[in-house]
Amino acid sequence: MTEASENNIGIPARDAVAKPAPDDTPVDLEAAFRDSQVQEVLDKLDRELVGLKPVKTRIREIAALLLVDRLRRQLGLTTDTPTLHMSFTGNPGTGKTTVALRMAEILHRLGYVRQGHLVAVTRDDLVGQYIGHTAPKTKEVLKRAMGGVLFIDEAYYLYRPENERDYGQESIEILLQVMENNRDDLVVILAGYKDKMDRFFLSNPGMRSRIAHHLDFPDYAAEELMGIASLMLEQVQYRFSPQAEAAFQDYIRRRMRMPHFANARSIRNALDRARLRQANRLFARADGHLTKRDLMLLEPDDIVASRVFREGVPDEQRPDSAME
Amino acid sequence: MMTNHGSRITQGTFSFLPDLSDEQITKQIQYCLKNGWALNVEFTDDPHPRNTYWEMWGIPMFDIKDAAAILYETNQCRKAYPSHYIRLTAFDSTRGTESVKLSFIVNRPKNEPGFRLVRQEVEGRHVRYTLQSYAADQPEGERYR
Ligand SMILES: Nc1ncnc2c1ncn2[C@@H]1O[C@H](COP(=O)(O)OP(=O)(O)OP(=O)(O)O)[C@@H](O)[C@H]1O
Ligand SMILES: [Mg+2]
Numbered sequence: 001m002t003e004a005s006e007n008n009i010g011i012p013a014r015d016a017v018a019k020p021a022p023d024d025t026p027v028d029l030e031a032a033f034r035d036s037q038v039q040e041v042l043d044k045l046d047r048e049l050v051g052l053k054p055v056k057t058r059i060r061e062i063a064a065l066l067l068v069d070r071l072r073r074q075l076g077l078t079t080d081t082p083t084l085h086m087s088f089t090g091n092p093g094t095g096k097t098t099v100a101l102r103m104a105e106i107l108h109r110l111g112y113v114r115q116g117h118l119v120a121v122t123r124d125d126l127v128g129q130y131i132g133h134t135a136p137k138t139k140e141v142l143k144r145a146m147g148g149v150l151f152i153d154e155a156y157y158l159y160r161p162e163n164e165r166d167y168g169q170e171s172i173e174i175l176l177q178v179m180e181n182n183r184d185d186l187v188v189i190l191a192g193y194k195d196k197m198d199r200f201f202l203s204n205p206g207m208r209s210r211i212a213h214h215l216d217f218p219d220y221a222a223e224e225l226m227g228i229a230s231l232m233l234e235q236v237q238y239r240f241s242p243q244a245e246a247a248f249q250d251y252i253r254r255r256m257r258m259p260h261f262a263n264a265r266s267i268r269n270a271l272d273r274a275r276l277r278q279a280n281r282l283f284a285r286a287d288g289h290l291t292k293r294d295l296m297l298l299e300p301d302d303i304v305a306s307r308v309f310r311e312g313v314p315d316e317q318r319p320d321s322a323m324e
Numbered sequence: 325m326m327t328n329h330g331s332r333i334t335q336g337t338f339s340f341l342p343d344l345s346d347e348q349i350t351k352q353i354q355y356c357l358k359n360g361w362a363l364n365v366e367f368t369d370d371p372h373p374r375n376t377y378w379e380m381w382g383i384p385m386f387d388i389k390d391a392a393a394i395l396y397e398t399n400q401c402r403k404a405y406p407s408h409y410i411r412l413t414a415f416d417s418t419r420g421t422e423s424v425k426l427s428f429i430v431n432r433p434k435n436e437p438g439f440r441l442v443r444q445e446v447e448g449r450h451v452r453y454t455l456q457s458y459a460a461d462q463p464e465g466e467r468y469r
Pocket of ligand 1: 090091092098228231264268
């Protein structure tokens with residue numbers, strides 16, 4: 001076999017380190033930022049995601065770090081490939097999956113992942129049923145995610161200490177290995193509830209040490225949830241009548257106190273049901289004189305019919321009761 | 325020797341060139357992926373030109389976006405069979421095509437003794453020719469060291 005370097009027909013290595021430049025070489029951070037078009041993604045993030053202040057700040061910080069890292073590389077300063085594996089913790093419906101998708105796009109624009117796609121998996125996609133099943137399964141997923149971001153939802157289920165022969169451990173070991181050796185090839189994001197994730201990291205220090213960024217997703221305040229509702233309606237070209245808006249504010253306050261509240265996802269579900277009721281209200285209307293506005297407008301009736309108001313129970317508790 | 329030109333087996337695309345670097349292999353893989361072809365790692369220690377079916381290293385890889393994944397499996401195979409022939413084949417599953425579009429060697433033994441030309445005299449002074457790999461005199465797995 002001939003030495004690989006002899007055969008290289010002049011293709012420069014990816015991210016080749018440039019010759020050292022003099023210390024007073026001017027650096028145009030602004031221009032680099034503009035060229036990366038990362039601002040566009042950050043703006044979109046601001047526009048399309050309500051609240052999430054701490055998360056957005058962290059993302060900006062990470063983007064800044066990566067940009068500086070890239071400039072350093074261009075000037076011939078030493079840089080390790082930064083570790084970019086992350087953990088996203090927060091309650092259901094706080095936007096973890098949504099932000100992970102955006103993260104893939106940001107890392108792609110900054111050149112830290114080559115393709116920029118997101119592969120979202122849970123334990124079942126990684127862990128097999130019998131001996132010899134897990135390794136190929138985990139590797140399969142890792143290979144699919146290379147060039148992009150691997151998002152592992154509820155990552156702590158990979159680790160089941162109560163069963164010492166659980167195959168999850170095998171999967172974790174392969175993950176650890178690839179997270180270390182193939183840092184250039186993929187970014188892993190672990191997601192889940194905060195307390196369970198903390199416990200997972202305690203019993204898997206190897207995993208903890210490979211994660212560079214921990215992002216915590218706070219629960220939304222009532223006003224933020226209202227903002228999310230408006231945004232969601234706008235996207236599908238519906239809107240609240242003024243009374244309906246008041247009713248929905250009331251709905252949010254009640255729903256937040258009930259069990260199984262899933263932040264933005266509960267809002268999405270509530271709006272889906274409101275649209276269902278609106279459609280039925282329009283059908284039931286005797287006069288038949290409908291306008292375009294009627295098709296877009298949600299009325300208080302579409303909201304107060306919810307079981308949240310009548311029985312103090314969320315609708316989704318009983319899927320068959322959506323029409324009530 | 326005409327049966328062992330340059331002491332190298334020349335099968336598949338690029339085989340008259342010096343060995344491809346990993347970087348060059350990566351570019352070829354990315355080209356295949358861009359065309360939607362499924363890549364497959366195959367290996368053998370019986371490189372007879374008529375040995376079309378090499379052993380498969382795992383199953384063909386579908387749904388792959390980035391060349392790193394294919395290179396990862398290639399390296400696993402290289403680790404397990406450092407002195408075997410290893411090739412990548414790219415399969416185009418488009419209806420009507422359904423065949424290999426590109427195949428190239430990504431690993432080969434250090435010494436390639438090549439083939440012996442065997443002449444067999446048959447009736448009427450006819451001669452039949454055939455090739456035999458010197459290495460294949462040894463049992464499987466012991467051919468290239
Ligand atoms: N800040 C936000 N602004 C607008 N929409 C949001 C926001 N956060 C979440 N959503 C919407 O809420 C829904 C649920 O969000 P997402 O799936 O990202 O939550 P999650 O944290 O991944 O939940 P889970 O832990 O249950 O998987 C999505 O439809 C998303 O578009
Ligand atoms: Mg999610």
